[in-house]
Amino acid sequence: MKRKVLLIYTGGTIGMEKDYETGSLRAFDFGNIFEKMPEMKLMECEVFVHPFEKPLDSSDMGPEEWKVIAHYIRKNYDEFDGFLILHGTDTMSYTASALSFMLKGLTKPVILTGSQLPIGDLRTDAKENLLTSLYYASLYENDKAVIREVAIYFEYKLLRGNRTLKYSAEYFDAYASPNYPILGQSGVHLNIIKENLYRPDPEIEFHVDDHISEDIIFWRIFPGMNLNHFKEIPEMKVLILQVFGSGTIFSSEKTMETLQQIRNNGTEIVVVSQCISGGISFGKYENSNIFSRIGAISGKDMTAESAITKAMHLIGNPNYPGSFAENFSRNLCGEIS
Structure with a gap:
């Protein structure tokens, strides 16, 4: 039986082509993707395309667009075996992180990908990213999806979405997951590292x-x-404060006074690291103790993108009993170690 994958095109470089009269990039009609990439017809899955009415640069993607994507997946969840979201690269990690918190009890693959060069360029990375993402989005064993989380596939690597960051605007290998190992890698064989995959609570529908x-x-x-x-x-x-190293900030009475005043106003303070790899460890150095004293929350080894979208999801959310601090400190869907 052929698996059915719903491809949601939001915009981004992957859906661009060059206007040879002006030299500028423009969005092409993604409804014609099978003409651009006849290889897609050879896939062992059926692909159905749903493009955004107006393709968006990823810098225009935000909470409203995240909701549109989430609800479109919900609307079509029973009809499709997997979902592939084509997205601009600049904010893809934000969207992947946000969707990981919004899609509860996910038992099917939701893969995001894009490209550094347009799909029509001779040297493009778009075709490999798109075709292999479709394989991952339709990968099943014993009638169950192998991937049951939100992931990003880019340049031969499958990564947990809420662990990723874009670290290069130049190279095809644009994404990293510095604090969590890869979920899979494509080469001659399509490899999955099953022990690294997230498994949701089976009690949650x-x-x-x-x-x-x-x-x-x-x-x-x-x-x-x-x-x-x-x-x-x-x-x-x-x-959210992005501080030095494992959680340090300049020590002075002024620092303590200012941060304490912010806390007294009812503002929660979350601390994340400026380092790409590693995380926050209150108490490791004296200059981190200020955060313990004011009741700040450790972002541990979360990426900034994940911490931001997690906080956005939890603030005032009636579906989470307990305090913001308690819920933020919990591992909701594999975003912290």
Whole structure:
């Protein structure tokens, strides 16, 4: 039996072609993808295409678009065996992370991919990314999906979506998962490392929780930063601080006073690391103890993208009993070690 995969095209470089009169890139009609890539007709799965009415640059993708994708998957969940989302590369990790929190009890593959060069270029990476993503999106054993989570496939590697970050704007190998091993790798054989795959609670039936709050600010700490600017921050529910190393910040009475004032205003403070690899460890150095004293929340080894979307999903979400701090510290879908 041929598996059915729903391909959702949101926009991005993968769906572009060059206008040879102007030299500019423009979106082509993705409904004609089978003409651009006749190889897709040779796949061992049936592919059905649903393009966004207006293709979006990934910089225009946000909470409303995440909800559209999540609900479209829900609407078609019973009809299809897997889902492939074509997406621009710049914010793909944000979308993958957000969907991992919104799609509860997922038992089918949801794969995101894109490309660094348009599908019509001679040297494009688009075709390999697209074709292999379709294999992963339709991979079943004993009538059960092998992948039951949101993942990104890019340049021969399958990665957990909420563990990824885009680290190169130049190379085809654009994505990394520094704090979690790869889920699979394609070469002569299509390999899956099963012990690395996420397995959802079988008691949870698939559903969408589309709660997203935008009442959040992300701030990167830097040497010599003027903390007086913090007082100009409007009241918000969550402040995510990206700090040095394993959780340090400049030690001064001013730092303590400013952060404590933010906490006293009812703002939760989440701490993530500026390092690509590793994570937060309060107490490792004296200059991290300030966060324990003010009741900040450790982002552990989460990526910034995952921490941001997780916080957006949890703020004021009635479906999570307990405090924000308790829920943020929990491993919801493989986003923290």
